[in-house]
Amino acid sequence: MKTWSLMAAGLAALALSACDAVRYPGDGGERPRPPATDDPNAPPPPPPTEPVLDPYGTGETGEDPEAETPDEAPGSTDVSDPVSDPEPETPADPPETDPEPEQEIDPVFSFYAPGQLLPGSGTGAPDQIVHAPDIVFPIRTAPAYLQSMVWNFGGGIGGGDECDARNFDYPWRDNFCETRSSNRNSPLCPVSRIHQGQDIRVGTARECEILRGTAEDDRMLHEVVAVEDGSIYEIGTYTVKLRAGGRIYRYMHMNMDALQVDEGDEVQAGDVIGYVSKDFGGTPTTFHLHFEIIQNTAEHGWVHVPPYLSLVAAYERREEGPGEEIQQTVSTASAPMFPPDGMEIIE
Ligand SMILES: [Zn+2]
Helix, strand or coil, X not given: CHHHHHHHXXXXXXXXXXXXXXXXXXXXXXXXXXXXXXXXXXXXXXXXXXXXXXXXXXXXXXXXXHHHCCCCCXXXXXXXXXXXXXXXXXXXXXXXXXXXXCCCXXXXXXXXXXXXXXXXXXXXXXXXXXXXXXXXXXXXXXXXXXXXXXXXXXXXXXXXXXXXXXXXXXXXXXXXXXXXXXXXXXXXXXXXXXXXXXXXXXXXHHHHHHHHCCCHHHCCCCEEECCCCEEEEEECCCEEEEEECCEEEEEECXXXXXXXXXXXXXXXXXXXXXXXXXXXXXXXXXXXXXXXXXXXXXXXXXXXXXXHHHHHHHHHHHHCCCEEEECCCCCXXXXXXXXXXXXXXXX
């Protein structure tokens, strides 16, 4: 009887150990945990690895299926015997397993190459640098579409309506260096009089309609977050500036009556600072977030740098999947369109 009890307890310990072994996150077990879907900062899940278990750290690869799934023995669930219940063995860390060759993952969004502005809207910067490599995407959860707010539907030149469903679609489009009539510049743009940031349309066409039908002060549909740990060091009529080390992030057109921060506040990356709206000091614009990165560079000092690729990388992390860079199919050599005289579109 004693022998049987020991054997049963041993089997129970074996089952417990094997069970514990498959619980290690990312250990290549057969039942990896799904990634948390409510955490915008969650890293992508680890690549699948061989379903090899070695709960005892012996170097054996557990090819014997019996070792992984021992049959239940009669009485094996009796692990409460204080006499015959030995300390369950603590399995050693599973050995590194060779990951399988990386699988092709379907893209979750698409984007035109940096610098490929909408034809006729200006001359872009073919900048390939991710200037802010670790930022959180500035929109917490909603789908986001980087594009021109002037040359698309509902813009000053695009005509039509800003809630047109065609505005809420990929691919993304760089609009740093887009033509402006105001004297704003960046040494990283090929020409002067430019748009110094990236415009981000947010949500869906239906939500655009809802926002339009909501009183200005109550527009709180899409959360805007701090992209880095830092401090809110300036709040203007329609701008919020976040200082983080050698960078300043400038957010524009949020609902200024519903800001979640005050000047001087310290914020962490991902903290909600406000909501997407169209506040522009009385000047008409569309529902969108205008986002700038002003960086202290060795070559130029404090200058506006292209935010586009930093936002591509941040969105890939938020969406836990890659973006697909696609080639422009329309010639960029088409005749440029300039804002009419007297039409002061600055952001
Ligand atoms: Zn803008």
